[in-house]
Amino acid sequence: MEFSGVSGMLIMSLSYEEFSSQAREFQEIAESLDDGWRLKGASDGKHYLYKTQYYTPPQVLNPCNADCSREQSVGATDSQVRESHEDGQQTFVWEYNIVYSVSYEVPALYFNVFKLGCAAPLSLDEVWDFCRLFGAPFGMNAEDLWSTVTQQEHPSTGVPNFALHPCNTQRMMQHLLNSLHFEKKNYLITWLSSVGPIVGIRMANAYCPAL
Amino acid sequence: MSEDRDVIEAIWSGSIPACFKLASHECTSLQNPEPFFAMLPRISYLPLLWEKIQRHFAHFVTEESRSSPIWLEYNLVPLRWQYPIGLLFDLLGEKATLPWNITVHFNDFPVKEVLACPSRQVAEAQFLNSIKEADFLKTRKKVMNTMTQGERRQMTAALHSLRTENFWAVNRKLMFTGEPWKHVPLRVFLSENCRQLQKLVGISNAENEPLTLREVLNDWIQEFSDERYEVLLHGVPAPLEAPLQWLGVNMSYADNFLYVVVRPK
Incomplete structure (x- = not known):
């Protein structure tokens, strides 16, 4: 991790080596919880974390119903998923990827969303609807979406994914560092628990050693 | 250091003759459409041409395909529109076989290989995000943070109309940052x-x-x-x-x- 003063602001980056080692520790916790996160090695030799999650909103993309939404983790059985499908409720499959951004020197969240049984991912507009739904309780400004979520190629696989832009990650981590005094070794977990909720990621308390 | 005008002018005037043909299996008319010929500016991007290409071929495909987003392919490789045309040609094309023969598709968009581009706004956002990333590498985004909406618009408009001088009036700020670059994009x-x-x-x-x-x-x-x-x-x-x-x-x-x-x- 690098701390250097630019224009009086501290800059907080994470090297790939630090990312990779924290991703391995993350996987160990994930394995003990069996929550679906897996560490993958790409053909370019780079590591990234990956998880598939099923999500069934009670009424498709109705932000008014956000509070009564129910979540099915990757542990949900096929019959549970089928059952909700038969109720006339659409189930969505979320594929999350935590990759390393070379340019921004920080972790970045890439994801795709599919309707269950459908090969084509949702469109940018449909994904934005989800982000508005998930992000509203966290005060996310819908005007910011163009600079927050767009489609990008996965840096290792080249497959188009939606990406939460990493351009402000260093600044955000700086604020968190000042206010929470988190430690360098918890960078990845602190970051994911901050940005994850915008795309429906919830993390078990077991990830946070301080709790 | 100042910019080398001759080099930049040469880069901005580079172009590639291209011949666009409709994928034969997607043609539903008895008569094959004429190919669409264009000189592609190397510095520019394929989405700037999409409306023209779509209009040229729209009446030769089924009615339901007509309004779907087109995608382009060379030698069975889908062209990734977010990269500049010159890069795509240097990577995939062959100088010996000009014009560059590109196949136009209305059906079966390769969602696992090509980013969706439903509008020019998406292409411009992609371009500006790339400039932002380059600026982050050089200066940690200090220049883009001070750039006005008008200046951003000037860059995308000047690229579209290939006005080098208008583009560089803003681009100079990104290139001559007053301090050594941290990294080179x-x-x-x-x-x-x-x-x-x-x-x-x-x-x-x-x-x-x-x-x-x-x-x-x-x-x-x-x-x-x-x-x-x-x-x-x-x-x-x-x-x-x-x-x-x-x-x-x-x-x-x-x-x-x-x-x-x-x-x-």
């Missing part, structure tokens, strides 16, 4: 497998001398040598001994990235 593409390499690279080597492109390629590519590889930048052999920052200022694409193509000889 550089991506190297290997034509063998279309793989791209990106690592953080500064402007000086360990001896504190200006870093050259040759030093970078020696470091990034196993057994790199002039005998084995041809290195292309804007369709011409890249000046390997040139300092990387000089290349970054004068030979970057419009999104401020240097895209270097390495092909086996």
